[in-house]
Amino acid sequence: VLPHLLLAQSLAGAAAPSPLALWEAWPAVRFVTDPAPCLRPADLVARLEALRSRHEGRLALEEAGRSVEGRPIHLLTVGRGPRKVLLWSQMHGDEPSATPALLDVAHELLSNADRADARAVLDGLTLLMVPMLNPDGAERYERRNAQGIDVNRDALNLATPEGRLLKALRDRHRPEVGFNLHDQGRRTTAGDTGRLATISLLAVSGDAAQTLTPGRQRSKRICSAIVAALAGLVPEGGAVARYDEDWSPRAFGDNLTAWGTPVVLVESGGLPAGRPLTDLTRLNFVALLTVLAELARHDLAGVSPAAYEALPRNDTGSYADVVLRGGHVVQPGAGEAYRADVAFDAASPDPSRAGCQPPAPGSRVTEVGDARFMAAGTSMDAAGSWIVPAWTAVVRGAAARAWLGEEVLRSWARLGVASARWLVEPGERAAAEALAGRLAGSDRTRLVVGEAGEAASGLALAGPPREPEGADLAQVLAALAGAAPAAGTVALPGLLAALGSGRIAPDGPADLVVLRPGPDPEAPSRAALSAVFVDGRRTR
Numbered sequence: 001v002l003p004h005l006l007l008a009q010s011l012a013g014a015a016a017p018s019p020l021a022l023w024e025a026w027p028a029v030r031f032v033t034d035p036a037p038c039l040r041p042a043d044l045v046a047r048l049e050a051l052r053s054r055h056e057g058r059l060a061l062e063e064a065g066r067s068v069e070g071r072p073i074h075l076l077t078v079g080r081g082p083r084k085v086l087l088w089s090q091m092h093g094d095e096p097s098a099t100p101a102l103l104d105v106a107h108e109l110l111s112n113a114d115r116a117d118a119r120a121v122l123d124g125l126t127l128l129m130v131p132m133l134n135p136d137g138a139e140r141y142e143r144r145n146a147q148g149i150d151v152n153r154d155a156l157n158l159a160t161p162e163g164r165l166l167k168a169l170r171d172r173h174r175p176e177v178g179f180n181l182h183d184q185g186r187r188t189t190a191g192d193t194g195r196l197a198t199i200s201l202l203a204v205s206g207d208a209a210q211t212l213t214p215g216r217q218r219s220k221r222i223c224s225a226i227v228a229a230l231a232g233l234v235p236e237g238g239a240v241a242r243y244d245e246d247w248s249p250r251a252f253g254d255n256l257t258a259w260g261t262p263v264v265l266v267e268s269g270g271l272p273a274g275r276p277l278t279d280l281t282r283l284n285f286v287a288l289l290t291v292l293a294e295l296a297r298h299d300l301a302g303v304s305p306a307a308y309e310a311l312p313r314n315d316t317g318s319y320a321d322v323v324l325r326g327g328h329v330v331q332p333g334a335g336e337a338y339r340a341d342v343a344f345d346a347a348s349p350d351p352s353r354a355g356c357q358p359p360a361p362g363s364r365v366t367e368v369g370d371a372r373f374m375a376a377g378t379s380m381d382a383a384g385s386w387i388v389p390a391w392t393a394v395v396r397g398a399a400a401r402a403w404l405g406e407e408v409l410r411s412w413a414r415l416g417v418a419s420a421r422w423l424v425e426p427g428e429r430a431a432a433e434a435l436a437g438r439l440a441g442s443d444r445t446r447l448v449v450g451e452a453g454e455a456a457s458g459l460a461l462a463g464p465p466r467e468p469e470g471a472d473l474a475q476v477l478a479a480l481a482g483a484a485p486a487a488g489t490v491a492l493p494g495l496l497a498a499l500g501s502g503r504i505a506p507d508g509p510a511d512l513v514v515l516r517p518g519p520d521p522e523a524p525s526r527a528a529l530s531a532v533f534v535d536g537r538r539t540r
């Protein structure tokens with residue numbers, strides 16, 4: 001017997017890899033290494049063609065249609081079994097996590113075609129994969145297509161070529177099950193568990209009464225199998241949840257189910273701080289491979305819908321990136337210090353988080369008040385502290401260009417300056433704006449150019465800061481402006497007004513300073529800066 005036949009026999013007898021083994025193998029065996037948010041339509045086409053070359057003659061790649069703007073929409077067909085499964089991703093252009101996972105799944109199956117579990121999938125099923133249904137939206141990283149239509153609300157109108165393509169595939173192949181692969185809000189939580197809904201599942205209904213057809217019963221078993229596959233793999237702080245909407249009459253999942261192809265909705269969601277977005281692609285890879293193997297082998301016989309039915313439901317609005325807990329807010333115009341938590345989100349669009357776009361500004365305060373039931377990526381104990389709006393600085397004259405630089409803006413941000421208005425004569429404005437644009441960054445004071453004549457209030461700054469002698473407010477202000485306020489005599493609200501402090505209010509930017517009072521609470525200038533957030537990012 002030839003050695004390679006022996007090898008083939010031993011592989012054929014080998015057990016299917018466990019979900020944990022698939023999870024651990026993925027970094028080395030994945031076919032697409034780009035993070036999903038960085039994969040543009042042209043990149044995907046190149047990866048699909050590379051996949052076809054790698055597995056020449058063992059998969060079919062065809063242009064199944066074109067988008068509104070003429071981009072190709074590809075259908076990747078793997079396996080030649082009698083039972084058809086349709087999987088589509090990125091019908092919303094900014095929801096890409098499963099897109100590379102589909103290519104990874106195809107590559108993994110074809111690379112292990114000698115192994116029994118992969119053989120069962122390839123011989124038993126025909127996988128019809130549309131990795132990027134909405135390439136125009138993907139090009140712009142937007143939800144909708146180039147007509148401005150949400151393709152997933154177009155199942156009845158069929159006004160979009162992308163929607164018509166999906167319907168035509170369904171009608172031509174009559175798949176016995178469909179996988180509708182999306183991303184959801186990254187701050188969705190699993191019920192009131194305080195954990196992020198990393199993956200949410202729905203065994204989609206085909207009618208408003210949520211009739212439990214045999215097909216939908218199996219969708220529930222598929223969801224239960226995904227729950228089992230991902231147990232222990234979802235990063236700490238995340239969870240599998242149940243998608244919150246039962247029936248959406250214009251959506252494709254619901255209508256495909258009604259037309260005879262029961263649909264499983266998989267929504268990739270939030271990850272705890274520090275975890276890469278590629279975890280979502282990795283979880284999709286494990287979940288899809290595991291359930292496809294179970295579908296092929298025994299049609300998920302013996303799997304109970306109970307694990308799916310017991311999932312906590314998706315919840316929104318109960319998670320913030322940062323919550324400052326137990327502090328007292330002081331701000332101009334709001335009287336005495338008052339007990340309030342402050343919750344906020346720092347903007348982090350997926351392409352920025354994945355490293356293919358620069359960080360984007362845009363923090364948002366989401367709660368001022370009682371946030372005790374709010375979960376957070378980062379909780380900070382602010383008990384006994386004052387939470388106050390960060391300062392605004394005023395810089396006068398174009399000559400400041402001699403000393404304004406990134407390091408100055410970073411130092412200011414550490415000392416509580418959220419923004420600086422740089423006032424110049426009209427003729428110098430263009431040059432000042434160009435410099436301000438070059439100096440902009442997410443870890444520093446925002447520099448905004450204004451007119452020399454305008455009335456601007458705030459902390460007047462005329463040069464780079466000194467290194468403060470300590471963290472006391474008086475020392476910090478002395479380091480910034482060269483003059484300390486009269487220690488012990490100025491009430492905090494008045495002091496804040498003089499510093500050009502803004503407002504802490506819902507939907508406003510998270511420009512905040514946390515002050516720890518000194519021994520004499522009547523002497524706010526002796527309070528210490530314990531934390532500073534500029535546009536939601538901690539700078540101190």
Ligand SMILES: [Zn+2]
Nearest residue numbers: 092095182183
């Ligand atoms: Zn979506």
